[in-house]
Amino acid sequence: MKWLAHKDLVYWGDIDTHGFAILNSVRRSFGGARSMLMDRATLLAHEEQWVGEPNPTNEHLEALLPDEASLYTDLVEGVLGSSVRLEQERISYAAVLDATRQCR
Template sequence: MVIFGRGYHFEHWKNCTWLQKVDLRYWGDLDTHGFRILDQFRMIFPHTTSFLMDRNTLMQHEISWGDEPKPTTVELARLTPDEAVLYDDLRFNRIRRNLRLEQEFIRFGKIEEAVACI
């Protein structure tokens, strides 16, 4: 099952206790807010695993990079070590200033591969 989210607006899912008993995957934009949303989602569903939010995916889609208009720089406590390193690279502009890869620009073949591995 796929649940379409609306950015930070997922509070209504917290009462769905059955979601605590299933594997959850999160896929958001590869930017600072995508990681912040993941971090907040894990406050409710700590067992959530991200996919297509890694350095390889980001670097493979350089042609589709855009600009994040208002990046966040807050500390995020619920990221995995790899996610935290990439988040820091984004928020401290280590790769490029205000870098964003919107999920809509990830190649469909890459999405198919990732979903097939779930």
């Protein structure tokens, strides 16, 4: 997978503790990987789409950027509610289109 190290990688996963754990894992292998639609603004804009995360994790994630780490901590600590999860398929189509245009 060395060829991936030279690509512009964008990761998009659920906004929940496991989504951030996967992003952390991707970044450990590919430090330049960016996230898309995994931010506080996206989460808050889709509050009516939140569901519960069945088994949240609380592991230390060292490869997250400061804004990502802050949101991850809030999810772990239940600041926004208990086991908050926004599945990627619940994000509005307009938000997805806008984000993918910005990633080019």
